[in-house]
Amino acid sequence: MVTIPLYESKGYEVDYFGNIKGVEDLGRDLICKKGNEVIIIQCKKWSTFKQIFEKHIFQFFGTVFQYKKKHPSKAVRGAFYTSTKLSDLARDFAKEFDIELHEDLDLERYPCVKGNIGRRGKEKIYHLPFDQQYDTIKIELARGEEFFMTVKEAEDKDYRRAWRWRGGKAGDG
Secondary structure (H helix, E strand, O other), rough: OOOOOHHOOOOOOOOHHHHHHHHHHHOEEEEEOOOOEEEEEEEEEEOOOOOHHHHHHHHOOOOOOOHHHHOOOOOOEEEEEEOOOOHHHHHHHHHOOOEEEEEOOOOOOOOOOOEEOOOOOOEEEEEEEOOOOOHHHOOOOOOOOOEOEEEEEEEEEEOOOOOOOOOOOOOOO
């Protein structure tokens, strides 16, 4: 069985913006694009006793608004995913701002091993979340690239581990 992360499985090209930009992500964890449609996603995996308040929704609305303003020809919307609950007022604001809510989620394990094929065609390489180039690697399913739950799954399909970049030329010790 091939497991594909949620938005990739729906045909979106996904930029893992939050991983790359860190605190400069403006609340955009994922930017999902398909045709003219863009979904800006904020994810909050918090302890169940914490609550999402209106300030979090305001910030997220602001970043969605900014993206819409910079890309007026795109159909942009926001989706907010959280492992906890929103306050009633935050929920009201999300509804008013037309932000899609997914709250109190039991977030499952996802296939985080990326298997890509080298640009020259044949070399199959897997990347782990802590690897140097992980966040910039985009998996292209149409090229036969894959996501895996485990390293063993990747290696069983003849993928090798990405080599660590050392800043020199190939072969430098």
